[in-house]
Amino acid sequence: MTSTSFPDRGLYVITDGPRPDLFEAVKQALLGGARLVQYRDKTHDAQRRHDEARTLLALCREHGVPLIINDDISLARTIGADGVHLGETDDGIAEARAALGANAIIGVSCYDSLERAQQMTKQGANYIAFGAFFPSPTKPLARRAHVDLLRHSAALGIPRVAIGGITPDNGASLIAAGADYLAVISAVFGRPDVRAAAQHFTQLYFSDRAVSS
Ligand SMILES: Cc1ncc(COP(=O)(O)OP(=O)(O)O)c(N)n1
Numbered sequence: 001m002t003s004t005s006f007p008d009r010g011l012y013v014i015t016d017g018p019r020p021d022l023f024e025a026v027k028q029a030l031l032g033g034a035r036l037v038q039y040r041d042k043t044h045d046a047q048r049r050h051d052e053a054r055t056l057l058a059l060c061r062e063h064g065v066p067l068i069i070n071d072d073i074s075l076a077r078t079i080g081a082d083g084v085h086l087g088e089t090d091d092g093i094a095e096a097r098a099a100l101g102a103n104a105i106i107g108v109s110c111y112d113s114l115e116r117a118q119q120m121t122k123q124g125a126n127y128i129a130f131g132a133f134f135p136s137p138t139k140p141l142a143r144r145a146h147v148d149l150l151r152h153s154a155a156l157g158i159p160r161v162a163i164g165g166i167t168p169d170n171g172a173s174l175i176a177a178g179a180d181y182l183a184v185i186s187a188v189f190g191r192p193d194v195r196a197a198a199q200h201f202t203q204l205y206f207s208d209r210a211v212s213s
C-alpha cells in the first residue's frame with residue numbers, strides 16, 4: 001500500500017451506477033493512471049452503497065489514490081473516505097468540514113458560475129468543478145459552461161476540475177485553458193478497454209498540447 005495524498009493534477013474518474021464489474025473497472029482505471037476516484041451512485045440502497053464504497057476505498061488505498069464520495073457526507077465519514085463532492089442541493093462545506101475534518105478533500109460543483117466559485121473558495125473548498133463543457137452522455141441535461149471560465153478562474157488559486165462530455169480528443173483544450181483535473185465517466189467506464197482509455201487521458205498531461213495558453 002502507498003500513502004494517499006491529494007495529487008496536483010490528472011485524470012479524475014467517476015463511477016456511475018450499477019455495473020457487475022465495478023471493482024475491476026475502477027482497478028483498470030487506476031492502472032491506467034487515474035489520480036482521483038469518485039464513488040457516484042444514485043440508485044442503490046444505503047447498505048449496498050456502503051459496501052461498494054468501502055471496497056472501493058480499500059482498492060484506492062492500494063494505489064495511493066484518494067476516494068471521494070459524491071453527495072453523501074455521512075457515508076464518507078462512516079467508511080473514512082478521503083473526501084466528498086457537493087452540489088448545489090447538497091449540504092454545505094461547513095457541514096462537510098465539521099464531519100470529515102481539516103484534512104478531508106471537499107470538492108464543490110460550480111457549474112457555469114465564477115461567482116459561486118469565488119464563494120466556495122472563500123468557504124474552504126479544496127477544489128471547484130466547472131461544467132458541463134461538452135454534451136454529456138451521462139447527464140444530458142447538465143448545465144453547460146464555456147471554456148473561458150477556466151481561464152477567468154485561474155486567479156482563485158484553487159485546483160479546478162472540468163467535467164462533462166470530456167474525451168481524449170477534447171480534453172487537451174481544457175487542460176490548456178487551466179483545468180487541473182479532467183473528471184470523466186463515459187469516456188473511461190463506457191469504453192471496452194478501461195485501462196487504455198484512462199491511459200489516453202493520462203497521456204494528455206504529458207503532451208505538448210497541454211501547455212497553458
Ligand atoms: C468532479 C465533479 N464535478 C461535478 C459533479 C456534479 O455534481 P452535482 O452537480 O452535485 O451533480 P451529481 O453528480 O450529484 O449528479 C460531480 N459529481 N463531480
Ligand SMILES: Cc1ncsc1CCOP(=O)(O)O
Nearest residue numbers: 136138142164165184185186
Ligand atoms: C455528473 C456530471 N455533472 C455534469 S456532467 C456530469 C456527467 C459527466 O459524465 P460524462 O463524462 O459521461 O459526460
